[in-house]
Amino acid sequence: MIAIITGDIVNSQEHPSSEWMGVLKEYFSRFGPSPMNWEIYRGDEFQLKVTQDNALFVAIQIKAILKSIKGLDVRMGIGIGLETYIGSGVSESNGPAYQRSGRKLESLKDSRVNLSIATGNEFYDRTLNLMLRLALDFMDDWSVVSAEIIALVLDEPNASQKEIAKKLGIKQSAVSQRLKRARLNLVLDLLDYYENQIKEI
Structure with a gap:
């Protein structure tokens, strides 16, 4: 079982x-070479192959990275399942x-929803997608600074607030406020829930 993330960048034309x-x-490039593991095509669309366990983590990180750039966002569909044909690149595999x-x-x-998942199991899909829609209620509204701090924390989960503050050139108290505003605790709870559920499927 693998996970495929297919996405397109919102507002890329601007x-x-x-x-x-x-x-x-x-x-x-962390996930291997292009085009076997990932491709960017038609200017602003992409496809990426990852493990099913970290698919949601990767999708949220992509969202945080792109929302760190003012005005940008991303729409992604995650598919979990088998890979039955390996072509010359990820966009030609099936x-x-x-x-x-x-x-x-x-x-x-x-549907104007920016992130959704299909596992092939209707029961799990319904629950996971409801949780994703609720999480998108605040993730879609991340400011540049909120997205930036989420991307950083997901990238370096063991970094202390002091280290994050140093990296961003802000005070430690500001780190705490930004993490609260970005709802990091809810993001981590969602990822934890997903990791447990995906083992059941």
Whole structure:
């Protein structure tokens, strides 16, 4: 079982790709080489292959990275399932994980929801997607500074508030306030819930 994240960047036409392309490629390269593990195509769409266990973590990190750039956001469909055909690149490979991910992204464009998951299990999908919609209520509203601090904390989960403050050039009390505003505790609870649920599927 693998996870495929298919996404498109919201408001990309209002930003030069030089603003976001480099940071996105740098992040994606952690998951292996392109085009076997990830591809950016049609200018502002992408596909990324990850493990099912960290799929939601990766999707939230992508969202935080892109929302750190003023005016940008991202829409993503996560598909969990098998990979039955490996092509010359991730966009040419196939299987239930790919199909679920692509269909999810298409359905999101009409529903105005920015993140959804398809595991092939209707019961788990309903619960997970309800929780995602509730979380998006604040994640879609992350300011640049909120997104920036979430991206940093997810990247360095063991960093102290003092170390984060030093990195961002702000006071430690400001770190605490930003984390509270970004609802980090709820993000971590959601990720914890997802990790437990995905083991059951």
